[in-house]
Amino acid sequence: MKLGTRMVASVAHMGPAIITSIILIMIWQAGTSLFNIPNWLLPAPSRIADALWQWRLTLVNDIGVTLLETIIGFIFAVLGAIPIAAALVSSSLVWRSFYPILAAFQSIPKNAIAPILILWFGTGELSKVVIAFLISFFPIVINAVTGMQATDSDAMAMFKSIRANRWQILWHLRLPNAIPYIFAAAKVSITLALVGAVIGEFVGADSGLGYVILLSSSQLKTDLAFASIVLLALIGVALFSVVGLVEKLFTPWAPSLEHMLGVPA
Amino acid sequence: MSSKIAQIWPEVAPVESFIDFVNVGKTFRTRTGDIPAICDISLSIPKNQFVAIVGPSGCGKSTLLKMLAGLLTVTSGRIDLHTGGRDPLPNVGMVFQRPALLPWRDVLSNILLPTQIAKLERPVAVKRAMALLKLVGLAEFARKYPNELSGGMQMRVALCRALICEPTLLLMDEPFGALDAMTREELSIELLKIWQHQPKTVLFVTHSISEAILLADRVVVMSARPGRVIQTVDIDISRPRDFSDVHSAAFKDYSSLIRELIGTRH
Ligand SMILES: Nc1ncnc2c1ncn2[C@@H]1O[C@H](COP(=O)(O)OP(=O)(O)OP(=O)(O)O)[C@@H](O)[C@H]1O
Numbered sequence: 001m002k003l004g005t006r007m008v009a010s011v012a013h014m015g016p017a018i019i020t021s022i023i024l025i026m027i028w029q030a031g032t033s034l035f036n037i038p039n040w041l042l043p044a045p046s047r048i049a050d051a052l053w054q055w056r057l058t059l060v061n062d063i064g065v066t067l068l069e070t071i072i073g074f075i076f077a078v079l080g081a082i083p084i085a086a087a088l089v090s091s092s093l094v095w096r097s098f099y100p101i102l103a104a105f106q107s108i109p110k111n112a113i114a115p116i117l118i119l120w121f122g123t124g125e126l127s128k129v130v131i132a133f134l135i136s137f138f139p140i141v142i143n144a145v146t147g148m149q150a151t152d153s154d155a156m157a158m159f160k161s162i163r164a165n166r167w168q169i170l171w172h173l174r175l176p177n178a179i180p181y182i183f184a185a186a187k188v189s190i191t192l193a194l195v196g197a198v199i200g201e202f203v204g205a206d207s208g209l210g211y212v213i214l215l216s217s218s219q220l221k222t223d224l225a226f227a228s229i230v231l232l233a234l235i236g237v238a239l240f241s242v243v244g245l246v247e248k249l250f251t252p253w254a255p256s257l258e259h260m261l262g263v264p265a
Numbered sequence: 266m267s268s269k270i271a272q273i274w275p276e277v278a279p280v281e282s283f284i285d286f287v288n289v290g291k292t293f294r295t296r297t298g299d300i301p302a303i304c305d306i307s308l309s310i311p312k313n314q315f316v317a318i319v320g321p322s323g324c325g326k327s328t329l330l331k332m333l334a335g336l337l338t339v340t341s342g343r344i345d346l347h348t349g350g351r352d353p354l355p356n357v358g359m360v361f362q363r364p365a366l367l368p369w370r371d372v373l374s375n376i377l378l379p380t381q382i383a384k385l386e387r388p389v390a391v392k393r394a395m396a397l398l399k400l401v402g403l404a405e406f407a408r409k410y411p412n413e414l415s416g417g418m419q420m421r422v423a424l425c426r427a428l429i430c431e432p433t434l435l436l437m438d439e440p441f442g443a444l445d446a447m448t449r450e451e452l453s454i455e456l457l458k459i460w461q462h463q464p465k466t467v468l469f470v471t472h473s474i475s476e477a478i479l480l481a482d483r484v485v486v487m488s489a490r491p492g493r494v495i496q497t498v499d500i501d502i503s504r505p506r507d508f509s510d511v512h513s514a515a516f517k518d519y520s521s522l523i524r525e526l527i528g529t530r531h
């Protein structure tokens with residue numbers, strides 16, 4: 001299947017969603033002028049677009065800051081979660097020592113400790129990276145553990161019959177088995193990491209989209225706040241898609257989307 | 266004593282056994298109490314014999330194979346393996362009722378897995394794998410993923426994987442049970458060819474009495490749980506065998522004998 005045809009197919013697939021969005025934006029635009037809604041309360045889409053253009057130079061910087069905090073936090077979460085999950089499933093002593101503690105940490109609302117993290121790590125990017133890390137780490141650990149344990153019992157018996165040792169079983173069976181589970185969690189986690197970075201910026205920062213939202217809404221520059229929210233939504237979708245693309249690269253054996261949609265190859 | 270027997274019948278040299286089950290018993294301890302699965306099984310299997318095991322569901326056939334493969338411990342009695350070499354455990358190949366292929370590996374790497382675990386040289390292993398794939402008629406599917414193959418093709422791949430390390434002992438637990446009758450017949454004939462080509466000791470669990478007779482030198486008939494050996498039946502049908510043998514009188518006699526053995530002591 002050529003790239004061109006694939007793009008046409010995916011645009012055709014997204015067509016209804018695009019049309020719905022355009023209609024909603026048009027209703028919003030018409031509604032704000034029809035009912036004379038003040039700009040500080042709910043800016044019209046055209047005003048938001050204006051603000052985006054007007055502030056584009058500073059916004060690019062803020063996008064970079066928030067994006068960097070999110071991605072670094074997320075990457076550390078993935079890199080940390082996989083070996084920890086592997087250690088948990090490979091030794092019952094490690095499991096009994098650490099899993100309950102992990103579960104307890106997981107149940108702490110991460111936004112509740114954001115102020116403390118700012119206190120510890122300062123108002124710079126580091127504290128946001130830590131929050132993004134903490135908020136995206138646990139779902140990946142939990143899913144990686146589940147994936148490593150959900151191995152096929154016959155496959156496990158086969159590995160034991162050829163006398164594979166614990167590490168070989170981990171490397172050749174548990175880890176690859178967990179890959180789809182890890183990606184499922186990663187898609188949720190990368191969005192959570194973005195939320196974490198923004199929460200951190202709300203609590204204390206001098207740049208980033210969260211900071212812009214906080215500052216501009218306190219100054220009643222609501223159109224700029226909305227512009228930042230639009231950017232956050234776009235970043236969220238983009239990050240989610242990137243993880244989806246990486247997933248496809250990592251799982252060439254999985255049935256493709258075209259296959260499931262019934263689009264002829 | 267043995268020397269005395271040898272004196273009396275000097276022409277009957279005792280067949281050297283490869284596997285000896287000596288009063289083997291297995292009890293599963295569960296939350297709801299102990300489940301005796303296997304009770305007092307004694308059985309000697311000579312090298313390169315093809316043994317089929319039949320018996321009612323739940324009589325411990327899978328348990329027997331798993332104990333032999335070292336996947337389960339023996340509760341009482343013992344299993345002696347005369348491997349000859351220094352390694353007390355034989356080189357085992359195992360095939361289960363489901364192909365149990367790894368979906369993330371293509372056909373070739375699935376077959377190569379045991380050679381990676383055993384740290385065999387890759388070029389040698391690949392050569393062997395391709396030869397096996399050719400033998401089962403899947404040479405051009407080496408780079409396909411398991412989910413692109415039919416059930417019968419997947420089973421053939423599982424068979425290749427079990428054979429890649431040239432095992433001296435092949436354990437098969439209802440390997441063709443999930444397949445349609447035609448594929449099943451095809452695969453049993455292929456298995457016979459492979460076995461004739463590379464002789465090895467085979468323990469083959471099946472629900473199909475005719476499959477057991479067609480394949481085996483000896484059919485072990487087991488009773489319902491707790492499993493015991495009711496009788497072992499030697500199959501004296503000349504080899505090589507094929508599907509025309511199914512219609513012979515001898516085949517039908519064996520079939521009704523085994524059916525009777527299973528039926529009478531349920
Ligand atoms: N892990 C286990 N824990 C408890 N009981 C078990 C376990 N595995 C098997 N059993 C019991 O042992 C008995 C024998 O099981 P096994 O799987 O060997 O039977 P089988 O002869 O292979 O049956 P089938 O023909 O249906 O495959 C069964 O009655 C089962 O209930």
Ligand SMILES: [Mg+2]
Nearest residue numbers: 326327328438
């Ligand atoms: Mg069974």
